[in-house]
Amino acid sequence: MIDDIIEISKQAGNLIREGFGKSLHIEYKTTEINLVTEIDKASEKLIIDFIQKKYPSHSILAEECGGVTKDSEYIWVVDPLDGTTNFTHGLPIFSVSIGLQKNNETIAGVVYDVMQNIIYSAELGGGAFANSEKIKVSSTESLKQSLLVTGFPYNVAENPEGAFELFIALTKNARGIRRLGSAAIDFCYLSSGVFDGFWEVHLHPWDLCAGKLIAEEAGGLVTDFIGNAINIYSKKILSTNGRIHDQIIKVMNNI
Numbered sequence: 001m002i003d004d005i006i007e008i009s010k011q012a013g014n015l016i017r018e019g020f021g022k023s024l025h026i027e028y029k030t031t032e033i034n035l036v037t038e039i040d041k042a043s044e045k046l047i048i049d050f051i052q053k054k055y056p057s058h059s060i061l062a063e064e065c066g067g068v069t070k071d072s073e074y075i076w077v078v079d080p081l082d083g084t085t086n087f088t089h090g091l092p093i094f095s096v097s098i099g100l101q102k103n104n105e106t107i108a109g110v111v112y113d114v115m116q117n118i119i120y121s122a123e124l125g126g127g128a129f130a131n132s133e134k135i136k137v138s139s140t141e142s143l144k145q146s147l148l149v150t151g152f153p154y155n156v157a158e159n160p161e162g163a164f165e166l167f168i169a170l171t172k173n174a175r176g177i178r179r180l181g182s183a184a185i186d187f188c189y190l191s192s193g194v195f196d197g198f199w200e201v202h203l204h205p206w207d208l209c210a211g212k213l214i215a216e217e218a219g220g221l222v223t224d225f226i227g228n229a230i231n232i233y234s235k236k237i238l239s240t241n242g243r244i245h246d247q248i249i250k251v252m253n254n255i
Contacts, residue, residue: 016096086182118131184210189222
């Protein structure tokens with residue numbers, strides 16, 4: 001099934017790439033910073049049509065339409081364009097993210113970094129890959145020598161879960177912080193050793209389903225902010241190379 005996920009991710013990515021830099025019809029979902037375009041919708045339709053044709057009995061959870069619920073042990077978790085704000089502003093950092101769960105366990109995940117043309121993929125127990133090359137997390141041991149990445153939710157003005165305080169505290173304790181605007185890509189760059197740690201609050205299942213598996217299969221650790229296991233519905237996500245995990249948790253819980 002991983003080959004099918006890769007194939008439809010590439011098809012969706014090609015559609016997105018063709019629309020990049022062109023005039024777009026922009027709509028607002030909840031606020032003026034929560035955007036959706038016709039490209040998001042077209043990408044999602046392409047993916048859902050593919051799933052329903054080849055796997056008609058499977059359920060789907062998707063960002064824009066909400067999804068299709070069926071009595072199935074399988075559920076596809078789809079973000080048709082992760083990084084819509086970047087896309088609409090001409091910033092070439094966005095992705096297609098598709099995770100597949102069986103009985104509430106993620107068994108396969110693909111993130112297509114569209115403009116870099118890199119397919120990140122993982123199957124449960126099979127390692128993580130970037131365009132078929134195996135990847136692994138960094139070996140950085142110290143938070144002070146670490147490059148971290150984060151993002152802010154659309155209700156950032158409300159400072160959910162003390163997002164601003166977390167940002168300040170970790171900025172003071174790490175080598176640097178970056179904010180790319182695509183959580184799925186953040187997971188993948190962590191998985192390939194670019195970043196040493198990634199945290200965010202109030203992500204959605206489609207933001208983290210595929211990326212979480214890729215990070216774990218690359219040797220990374222994914223928990224909440226106190227080290228407990230999470231699922232795709234969790235609202236506090238910390239992912240690291242494992243070596244700096246406890247150091248970040250200590251900073252987070254000393255605010």
